[in-house]
Amino acid sequence: MFALSIGAYSIVSCEKEVVQNASIESLTKDVLLKSFGKGFAKTLKDKEVVDFFRKEASKKIDGDYDVLFASNKNILFNEKPLLSSIISNIEPIGNIKKSSMNDILESFILDSIPTLNISIPNIPANHDVDWDGVDPWFVVVTSDLISIDFETINVFDIDGNEFNISSKTPPDHPVIVIGPSERIIAIPISDVNKKTLMEPCTDPLYEDDNYQYYELIDLNNCSYSDTGGSNGTGTSSSCDRDNNANRDLLSKIKFKSMSSLDAAEGWWHSDFEMQAIFVYAYNGEIAEFSKFFVIEREHLRSGGWLGINPDPIWCSLNTRTFLWEKDMYSEVVKVKWIENDGGGSTTISTSLTYEVTPNLTQTNSISTTITKDNTHLGDDILNYCAKTSGDGTTYDTGMMYFRIEQ
Numbered sequence: 001m002f003a004l005s006i007g008a009y010s011i012v013s014c015e016k017e018v019v020q021n022a023s024i025e026s027l028t029k030d031v032l033l034k035s036f037g038k039g040f041a042k043t044l045k046d047k048e049v050v051d052f053f054r055k056e057a058s059k060k061i062d063g064d065y066d067v068l069f070a071s072n073k074n075i076l077f078n079e080k081p082l083l084s085s086i087i088s089n090i091e092p093i094g095n096i097k098k099s100s101m102n103d104i105l106e107s108f109i110l111d112s113i114p115t116l117n118i119s120i121p122n123i124p125a126n127h128d129v130d131w132d133g134v135d136p137w138f139v140v141v142t143s144d145l146i147s148i149d150f151e152t153i154n155v156f157d158i159d160g161n162e163f164n165i166s167s168k169t170p171p172d173h174p175v176i177v178i179g180p181s182e183r184i185i186a187i188p189i190s191d192v193n194k195k196t197l198m199e200p201c202t203d204p205l206y207e208d209d210n211y212q213y214y215e216l217i218d219l220n221n222c223s224y225s226d227t228g229g230s231n232g233t234g235t236s237s238s239c240d241r242d243n244n245a246n247r248d249l250l251s252k253i254k255f256k257s258m259s260s261l262d263a264a265e266g267w268w269h270s271d272f273e274m275q276a277i278f279v280y281a282y283n284g285e286i287a288e289f290s291k292f293f294v295i296e297r298e299h300l301r302s303g304g305w306l307g308i309n310p311d312p313i314w315c316s317l318n319t320r321t322f323l324w325e326k327d328m329y330s331e332v333v334k335v336k337w338i339e340n341d342g343g344g345s346t347t348i349s350t351s352l353t354y355e356v357t358p359n360l361t362q363t364n365s366i367s368t369t370i371t372k373d374n375t376h377l378g379d380d381i382l383n384y385c386a387k388t389s390g391d392g393t394t395y396d397t398g399m400m401y402f403r404i405e406q
Contacts, residue, residue: 031093041157042159065126066183068181117180186212188210198212252315254401256312263375275292276337299313299315
């Protein structure tokens with residue numbers, strides 16, 4: 001078995017919560033997801049199952065070491081479908097009958113979390129440690145995953161025994177993470193509008209009787225069409241954009257501190273899924289578009305994964321955004337940043353105040369649907385006449401910097 005290095009971080013035992021008089025109504029999403037996770041963990045006592053998921057994760061279907069459960073739920077192990085094996089391993093909660101638990105779990109997994117993901121995060125131990133004879137630990141991405149002091153996270157072993165480990169430093173022990181996908185969306189077959197948008201643009205990663213599964217980055221790319229033109233004419237003007245016909249360049253980002261970086265994305269989520277949402281006025285109406293980036297953690301911090309006393313570093317994106325024609329767009333554009341995580345949807349509202357005429361300003365708002373567990377990284381305002389030559393202008397969202405050039 002694997003020799004645990006206690007010096008790297010501390011393990012704190014925690015008392016297992018017991019629901020004495022549970023009812024079906026008390027089975028929250030978190031309770032069900034953790035029950036599923038513990039049932040899944042027991043299936044990994046079979047080396048064939050472990051090898052299968054490690055092999056599937058290495059395919060990196062969404063660019064990370066992720067396995068979409070929906071596309072593998074009926075794989076046979078010992079002549080039994082995977083989902084059936086997992087559910088048979090789940091212990092009833094309180095006084096709820098085993099048969100009722102089985103039905104509830106199956107409905108929950110298939111209907112409530114269609115993008116359920118089994119991830120082998122890109123941490124050193126998952127690649128450097130020999131898994132033979134080593135049982136992985138498991139992280140289930142529930143709403144109470146992170147402790148109040150953000151120092152520890154809850155994990156469990158293959159037998160369901162729970163304990164806490166550091167939220168700051170990845171363990172030197174293999175870890176598997178279970179939760180909604182950060183990179184894949186499920187579009188219901190009945191959603192004609194989204195299907196019409198996506199199908200001419202890209203093929204789904206997977207399709208079943210209820211959903212088509214696409215990468216989130218494809219949804220952003222298919223939704224945004226670059227309209228408008230630059231006002232640049234090559235003539236002398238006080239504004240850089242008047243003299244430059246290029247689209248704006250989102251060149252770099254950098255977190256302001258390691259605490260901001262860790263708050264944006266814990267190590268158990270591996271790499272970062274960053275979304276920049278540009279909010280602007282176009283022909284008198286508020287509109288927005290997004291740019292989506294997948295960024296490896298070591299490109300955002302010094303010293304790689306396990307560098308001693310790391311610091312945030314600048315990460316190059318070098319992505320063209322839009323052509324800012326001042327006669328069509330407002331003279332200000334708000335850029336808000338989000339680190340995408342899986343979960344249910346919620347709506348946020350963004351306001352933008354802009355000049356309609358030299359003596360008249362107007363404030364409008366736009367609503368954006370995002371997942372509930374996303375981390376809001378703040379926003380800042382771009383002005384049309386801000387410097388874009390040379391290194392451009394650096395903006396500050398409160399948690400991170402970003403730079404705009406041309």
